[in-house]
Amino acid sequence: MTAINTLTEFLTQAGTLFQLFDMGRQVRPLATDTFVRIEQQQQPYPxxxxxxxxxxxxxxxxxAGSHYLWFLKFALDERGLLQASGPKHFMEQVVDILGYQLTGELNEAEAKRLADNPYTFRPAEAKMACVHAKLAYQLEQPPSAYYDALCRYLDQPNQHDWQTLGLQGFADLAERLHDERNLARVCKALPTLxxxxxxxxxxxxxxxxxxxxxxxxxLxxxxxxxxxxxxxxxxxxxLCRAMASCSRHTLRSNKLLTLLQTQPSPALLLAIAGRLWPDLQDANLQSHFMEQLALQPTSFFNQVFAELVTIPALRNVMLATLRDPTRSAPLSRAIGHxxxxx
Known part of the structure; x- marks a missing residue:
């Protein structure tokens, strides 16, 4: 076995086929060639x-017929580059426990040792449901039993109890919006859910x-x-968060701008920062967002700003705010804090 320096090399040499998802703010595919560049510190984590x-x-x-899921988190440096020591340490632990037979059966002690490391995490329930829905659809497996129950509820909401529905059903539905029946169900239900x-x-x-x-x-x-x-x-x-996977467009940005002007709230600010941050590349929207953020408690402002400035696509925009001579007094005070x- 030749020297292994990256996760992709590790998974390849172990004889597996694999795919990657980002599990941070959303669940989205992460192209293998992109991740290879990230592993080689040729680009920051996006x-x-x-x-x-x-x-x-x-x-x-x-x-083999079995499929496996790992959920791993690795530290990034101040530039957003992957710190190679994390993946290396994780791989050393895996080899120590499993060797290179990554898809073998684990006994209880091995499973516990593999789980007890600083790099694994358990996603929130909604994200876990989403990953399972994506993989089931991709592998041409049937949706969960919750899917049919949700379809019946959306078709006749007055005759079914929403409290019996499961998150997995919603995730299964979201993967099947190309089905015109599901498209009609969601569009009909959205006004009154x-x-x-x-x-x-x-x-x-x-x-x-x-x-x-x-x-x-x-909208x-x-x-x-x-x-x-x-x-x-x-x-x-x-409702704003629901549009997070859509490309940035004028109608959405205009709606966010109106909400910031008329219905600002910590929940809206978090939705924009956490899911709709690409819209902050619009100078006008970013200006209104920062002014509203400055009116929040200092700890809230600091945490949100610290997150946004680490996103490569926003870093220069956020840093420019620190140097803007036309910013308001509240924003200047918040930056001072x-x-x-x-």
Whole structure:
């Protein structure tokens, strides 16, 4: 066995086929060639969260029927580059426990040793459901039993109890929006779904590309919520988050700008920073976002700013804010507190 320096080399030499997902803010595919460049520190990790890369790795051996999932997090340096010591240490631990038979059966002691390391994590339930839905669809496996129950509920919400629905059903549905029946179901249900199933649906939609009709239905539901006597900040935030996998476009950016001007809330700020941060590349939207962020408690401002400045696509935009001579007094004070605590 030749020297192994990266995870991709490790998985390849172990005879597996594999694919990668980013598991940070959203669940999205991470191209292998991109990750190879990340491993070689030729480019920063594109979607850092808390200065870590959060990875889902699906792998299997072609001649075997079993599929495996690892969820791993590795530290990034201040430039967003992967610190090679983390993957190296993890691989050493795996080889010590398993050798190079990554797809062999584990006994209880080996499973515990493999789980008890600083690089593994358990994703939130909605993200776990999303990964399973994506893999099941990709492997041409049937959706979970929760899927049919959800379809029945969406078809006749007055005759079924949403409290019996499972997150896995929502994730399965989000992977099947190309089915015109599902497209019609979601578009019909969005205007009237109560908060709990609406939030579950939005959490699943944020990880899947959305047909234009669903994007339009989400924007309409946001408009309907805005017209309420007391718009609910959580509902608005979830509806915005649901569009996270869509490419940045004018209608969405304009809606976010209107919300920042009329219905700003910590939930909305977190939705934009956590899911819709590409829209902050728009100078006008970024300016309004920063002004609203400056009105939040110092710790909230500092944490959100620290996250945004680590995103490679936003780093220069965020740093320019620190040097902007036209910024408001509240924003200047917030930045002053940021430096004071830095």
């Amino acid at each position: 979607w850092p969260l808390q200065q870590h890369a959060w990875l889902g790795i699906h792998f299997y051996q072609p001649q 109560p908060p709990a199933p609406l939030y579950a649906l939005c959490q699943s939609l944020e990880n899947s590309p959305l047909p234009p009709a669903i994007q339009g239905a989400l 309409e539901r946001i408009g309907k919520e805005q017209e309420c006597a007391a718009p609910d900040p959580e509902t608005l935030a979830y 940021l430096f004071a605590q830095g």
